[in-house]
Amino acid sequence: MDDKVAYIIKTLNNxxxxxxxxxxxxxxxxxxxVPSDFDINTxxxxxxxxxxxxxxxxxxTGIKHGTLSLILNGKAYEITTYRIDGKYTDYRRPETVKFSFNLADDLAxxxxxxNALAYNYKDGLLDFHNGCEDLKNQIIRCVGDPYIRFKEDALRILRAIRFASTLGFKIEEVTKKAMFENRHLLLNIANERIYIELMKTLTGKYVSEVLAQFKVILEVFIPELRYVARYKFIESLKYLAKEKEDQSIILAILLKPLENYNEILKRFKVDNKTYQEVSFLIEHYYYPIEVDRITIRFTLNKMGKDMLVKLLKMQYFVEHIDKFYYDLSLSTIKYIEENKLPYQLKDLEIDGTDILKFGFHGKEIAVQLKNLLSLVIKNKLNNTREDLYNYLKSQQNKK
Structure with missing residues (x-):
């Protein structure tokens, strides 16, 4: 147990x-x-x-619902009072809560x-709902009536899918039936909350096996998926399951079959960087990337290293290029980087100030810089001040 968590618990006990x-x-x-964080109840x-x-x-943090965040050494630790939830009206949070002195009320x-498990120093592990047995058997089961649980907070439907995707557990049949029959309740949940759960699900180790069962649930908040054939959807899941970290690659593979992917990204209110990256990857899904050092330097200039590497990775995952081609492309990029072969304007040994000396102005400066870089990449001109100056003199004489 985290030392700070132990301190909080012992302080409350004292x-x-x-x-x-x-x-x-x-x-x-x-x-x-290893837990990513610790929740404490009392x-x-x-x-x-x-x-x-x-x-x-x-x-x-949520004092109305009994939750406070205690800051120790710059880290927040959530402490929540035992409570009994009142009526849910927005499929998200109870309108009222009643504080309790009984742990069983809180776990219920x-x-x-x-997730209905607790531990303390005096009693050890506390399990009132056979959670340990379900952990042992790798089963996801609602506490009590699943129909009530999902009507309280419809996002729990996606949380069940997320846990199945990340843990590889099976969802118990009554719970699963309730998920399908209550899936329409997800329409009451903010797209931002859905997006967070969706991304956690898509990065799960078992995502391809799990999400294949729940396409109709995803269709509630991505209705465009209704027009994607099941085999195509399963194929996309198989491909995106290869990536566990880069959200842009994952989203690009998932949304590629959908024409209005831009609208979906806007609905989820993704950040601008993710929006731009996903759009770029989909638009260049089948972009032919030649591996010779000259062509790939032009591609690096056009896309930038980060986006080219993402694109190559995605093309490899979706089997547009094979492993040999993927590895060869990466090794070529590495060679270019290690040998500092120029592919950007900033790599040139001169800049716009130098070009001004030769009588070029305004747009002419940009034209000359672009032309110089192209010649350097093609190995028709050495990237030295002397050679670049000599070339500019020749161009000056043609003015």
Whole structure:
């Protein structure tokens, strides 16, 4: 357990309160994975938590729902009071919450049994919903009635798919049936929240096997997928499963079969960098990339190194180029970089100020720089000040 987490729990205990690590962090520990963060729950109320840690910075993250963030050494630790959720009206959050002194009440409101686990120093592992058994059997099952769970927060439908994709677990049949029958509720969820869950799902180790089962659920928020044949969708999943980090490549492969991919990206409100990269990759999906050092330097000039490498990677993943061609392309780029072969204007030994000396002005400067770079890339001119100056003198005489 994180030292700071241990400190928080022991401090709450020393003031007479229960405190546990809870949810996904407990699940991850039981799966021998390192938790990305730790959530803590307690029977102390928000005001009592503030009083106990009054010497520290506290952010009232969701105080209405009993959650505070305690800042220790610059890191935020969420502490939530045991609670019973009131009525859900927006398929996202309860309108009201009632604080409780009973851990069982708090765990009963969780989404899945594998996330309804708690641990403390006194009692050890606490499991009221057979979450450990489901972990052992690799099953994703809702706590209680799945129809109620999904009506409370429809995003749980995508969370189930995400956990199946990342963990390789099977979704229990009643839970799965409820997911399909309540999928329309996802229309009530903000596209930004859906996008976050979707990307976590798409980077999962088991994404191709899992998402193939749930195309109709994706069609709720990407209705354009209805017009993509199932075999084509499964093929795209097989390709994108090869990439686990670059979201632009993943999205480009997923959205390539869709004509209005730009509108989908706008709906998800992706950042401008991702929007530009995905659009570029789709537009250049089958762009022919020649491997000789001259041509690839022109391509580097046109695309930039980062985008060319992304494009090559995507083309390899979708089997447009084979591994030999992919590796040869990367080794050619590496050779160009290591030997500092010019392919950008900034690589030239002279700049616009030098060209001014030869009587060129305005747009003529850009034309001459572009012409010089082209000749240097083609190996028709050495990239030295002397040779570049001599060439400019010859052009000056033609004016």
């Amino acid at each position: 003031h007479g309160f229960e405190a546990n690590i809870v949810g996904g962090c407990v699940r991850d520990i039981l799966l021998n994975s 029977d102390a109320t928000p005001n009592q938590i503030i009083d106990i840690f009054k010497g520290f910075k506290i952010i009232e 409101r969780r989404d899945f049994t594998i």
